[in-house]
Amino acid sequence: MSPQQNPNLQKLMQNSGLWRASSIDRExxxxxxxxxxxxxxELPGAxxxxxxxxxxxxxxxxxxxxRLLAPALARLSRSQSRRIVLISPPYIPYPPALHALGxxxxALLVVRPGNGRDMLWAMEQALGSKGxxxxLAWANRTPGRKRSTGQAQQKGPGNGLEKGLENGLSDKQIRRLQVASKEGRSWHILFRPAAxxxxxSPAELRIHLGPDTGGAINLKIxxxxxxxxxxxxxxxxxxxxxQPTPDFTKLFIPSLKRNHVISNQARRPLDRPVFPATADRNLHPE
Amino acid sequence: MTTRNRVCHINAAAEAFGIRVGSSVDTASTLVEQIVVCNRDEAKEQRMLRHLAQWAYQFTSHVSLKPPLGLLLEAGASLKLFGGIQNITGRLQGGLAGLGFTAAMSVHHTPLAAMTCARAGLPHMTPPEKMPVSALGVEARIIEALQKTGVRSVAEVLALPPAGLSRRFGADFMDHLQRLTGNAADPQRYIGEKPVFVSEINFLSDITDTSALIFPVHRLLQEFHEFLMTRQLRISAFEFRLAHRHHPPREITVTLAEPENDLSLFRLLIQLQLDKVRDVPEVDSVRLSAHRFVSSESVSGDLFHGTRFQQSDGRSGALADRENGLRLINMLHTRLGAQACFGLALANDHRPEKAWTQVPVHQRRDRSLPDMSDESIKRPAFLLHKPYRLQTRDNRPWGNGALTLLAGPERIDFGWWDGDAHVSRDYFIARHSNGALYWLYQEQQSHDWYLHGIFS
Structure with a gap:
């Protein structure tokens, strides 16, 4: 029996906020x-x-x-009197570039909490503030990965972040953020490790991002x-x-032999980043 | 109550046991074992008096201090506002009782007459003639001499020939009498216009749990709020001091993003601060103080703000958004500290590290900076706090993978004008074998490669 015929099912559909997977409303x-x-x-609500x-x-x-978020952030920063809050960005959000992105x-407010507990608190407060x-919050620690945490925590203050979120965000924490976000009518962007x-996760929208070689990004909802x-x-x-600048290889760069510029394709698997993905305070030459 | 080991104030129970003002603490202890002795702190008394003077400012702008224990209010100009003298005295009594003080109060035509009446406990407007000589508030020597001659009341003093009085007790005494009766002017020094708020609560027993402080703190905040409202002021920072006689005091400063006079916000911020306090073992006094005030400009609020007319579809007024944002900033500041919460701005410098500044969120941005953005110059969305030295392989930059240079070089020269070593860098955009885009530079002196930014 289709839902149109069953009055009980129809009532349920109307009252409970249920949606049908097949009827994504793109219009x-x-x-x-x-x-x-x-x-x-592809996004619900276009x-x-x-x-x-x-x-x-x-x-x-x-x-x-x-860059994937920049057009939307630019529009929001100019069209609303509300703020855009960046919590625990791993590096300096660089104003000249942000300005150039529009x-x-x-509208920006950067928050750098000293530890994971404060970070969660700040996220929830900001989301629920209606202001x-x-x-945006960077919580990209791989769940359960201990590789850098032990090392990083010994390296001075400010690294307590790993302590609170060492095992990533829990289901319960994300649910709280989701509730706060609905209450404060704020969009919450949570950066998390691919793992x-x-x-x-109770998040409404989850997108996996992957690299692309030619000026694009590959994503999978x-x-x-x-x-x-x-x-x-x-x-x-x-x-x-x-994209390489057209005449780039013809430029004379004294310290650079010409053939260096020509791409040498990946010899190593793509899994290791250049340097640890956390705050660069932890960086040290290998 | 004692000063320099002498009893100076006693209660009825102590008097019943035979303790007298002026006897030594040892004598008193011998008489009764269980007496409670408090040392009198005159400096604290004076602070209290000054504080009460500020509090009394809400009734009249003409308040003067009469140390050691008196306050003089010129109420004539306020009669109409408060609807009669009964209202003023009633409110004063009620307010003082609320603050934990008792006062003898008296109303009279001249300052001296009012002081005398209050001291002698006489009803309002007692004619000067009926006042006893002992309450005059002049030197004890004069009172004694007058009493010896059988003069008891002021009427009898006034009946004596003035020339003789002046010769015997000095011109000052005559002047005092003239001012008392209103025959001579008695100008007063009123407390300054510059508002200062200091209020303190002392506890008889030590408080060890900071959560128990919340009630006295709320009382202080309530008082503070009244102070701000009556003077139409706002405050951008205030201080709490938790003190104990055996420990160094602990200061807590609450800083606000914008000057405020919102009691509920103050309560919230103080609660956040108190939650953080861990290292205070015991407290026996709490003090709230504030110095720099801002006069409150009347904000013409949105007519529908905070009413049911406010739109519920997510588009609330810009004013409400702003207020919510400020409230958030205040909370973040209070819990995380001012360094952990900031805004960003462009700076007028071509050096990548100095082309931006961190600005306090409550500072008004400098909008006069020229727009230096140039679409052709690419900058990374994230900059490293410190450039990260890259290794090289076959003279190429290397960082756990090959880096392919895509664009550059962009030469940036600096340092020669401000004393640093002259630095010359060639910036490149590079793609790592893992797909990420980085901003690299090569130092011209050392040919070392550094990673400086990430094109997220």
């Missing part, structure tokens, strides 16, 4: 356009959500995870409201960043 523009048509087509937790799962910083710097349009994809997991979607930035 209704309730989200914030991501600035990339190919992505907007854009980034206005609230709720969005998880971005990736391991290597630098693959375009911020983000109004006055923020977006709260977190293996565990369940793992979970969305009103839809199934997608195939890999290639989002092209069209910013000319990831």
């Amino acid at each position: 209704l523009q309730s989200g914030i356009s991501s600035g990339f048509d190919v992505l907007d087509r 854009g980034w959500p206005a609230d709720g937790v969005t998880e971005l799962l990736y391991d290597t910083p630098g693959i375009g995870e911020f 983000i109004d710097l006055d 923020c349009s977006v709260v 977190a994809a293996r565990v369940h 793992l979970k969305r409201r009103g839809g199934w997991e997608t195939d890999v979607i290639r989002v092209n930035f069209n910013d000319g960043l990831n």
Whole structure:
């Protein structure tokens, strides 16, 4: 029996906030356009959500995870009097670049909590405050990975972050953030390690990000409201960043032999980042 | 109560046991074993008096201090506002009782007459003639001499020939009498316009749990809020001091993003601060003080703000958004400290490290900076706090994988004008074999490669 015929089922559909996986509403523009048509087509509400937790799962910083968000952040920073809060960014969010991406710097607020407990507190407060349009939080520690935590914690103050979130965020914590985000009508972007994809999360939207060699980013929506997991979607930035400058190889660079410039393809597997993905205070030559 | 080991104040129970003012502490202890002796702290008394003067400022702007224990309020100008003298005295009594003080109060035409009445416990407006000589508040020598001659009341003093009085007791005494009766002017020094708020609560027993402090602290905040409201002031920072006679005092400063006078916000921030306090073993006094005030400009609020007319679809007024944002900043500041919470701004410098600044969130941004953004120059979204030295392989930068240079070089020269070593860097955009885009530079002197930014 179809739901149209069963009055009980129909009532349930109307009253309980249930949705049918097959009826993702692409016409209704309730989200914030991501600035990339190919992505907007796949997102419920034809854009980034206005609230709720969005998880971005990736391991290597630098693959375009911020440029993916930049058009939406730029629009939000200029169209609303609410703030954009960045919690525990791993590096300095660099104002000249943010400005060039169209983000109004006055809307930004950077928060660097000293430990994981404070970080969670700050996230929940910011989300529930009703004064923020977006709260971005970097919680990308691989769950259970001990490799750098022991070493990092001995290296001076400010590294307590690993302590609180050593095993990543728990189900319960994300649920709290989701509730706060709905209450404060703030969009929560949570950066998490790719390994977190293996565990369940109450987040409304989960996207895995992967690198691409030609000025794009490869993403795969793992979970969305009103839809199934997608195939890999290639989002092209069209910013000319990831393409060699045409005449570049012809330039005379004294200290650089010409053939150095020509790409030598990956000889090693792609799994290791250049340096630890946490705060660069921990960085030290190997 | 004692000063320099002498009893100076006693209660009725002590008097019943035969303890007298002026006897030594030893004598008193001999008489009764279980007496409670407190050392009188005159400096604290004076602080209290000054504080009460500030508090009394809400009734009239003409308040003057009459040390050691008196306050003089010129109420004539406030009669109309409060609707009669009964209202003023009633409110004063009630307010003082609320603050934990008892006062003898008297109303009169001249300052001296009012002081005399209060001291002698006479009803309001007692004619000067009926006042006893002992309450005059002049030197004890004069009172004694007058009493010896059989003069008891002021009426009898006034009946004596003035020339003789002046010769015997000095011109000052005559002047005092003239001012008492209102025949001579008696100008007063009123407390300054500059508002200062200091209020303190002392506990008889030590408090060891900071959560028990919340009630006295709320009382102080309530008082502070009244102070701000009556003067139409806002405050951007105030201080709490938790003290104990055996420990160094602990100061807690609450800093606000914008000047405020919101009691509920103060309570919230203090609660956050108190939750953080771990290292205070015991407390026997709490003090709240504030110095730099900002006069409160009346914000013409949004008519529908905070009412049911406020839109519920996520688009609330810009004013409400701003207030919510400020509230958040205040909370973050208080719990995490001012360094952990900041805004970002461009700086007028071409050096990558100095092309940005961290700005306090409550500081107004300098909008006069020229727009230096140039679409053709690519900058990474994230900059490393300190450039990370890369290894090289076959003269190529290497960092756990090959780095392919995509664009560059962009030469940035600096340091020659401000004393640092002259630095010259060639910046490149590079793609790592793992797909990430980095901002690298090569130092021209050493040919070393560094990683400086990430194009997230």
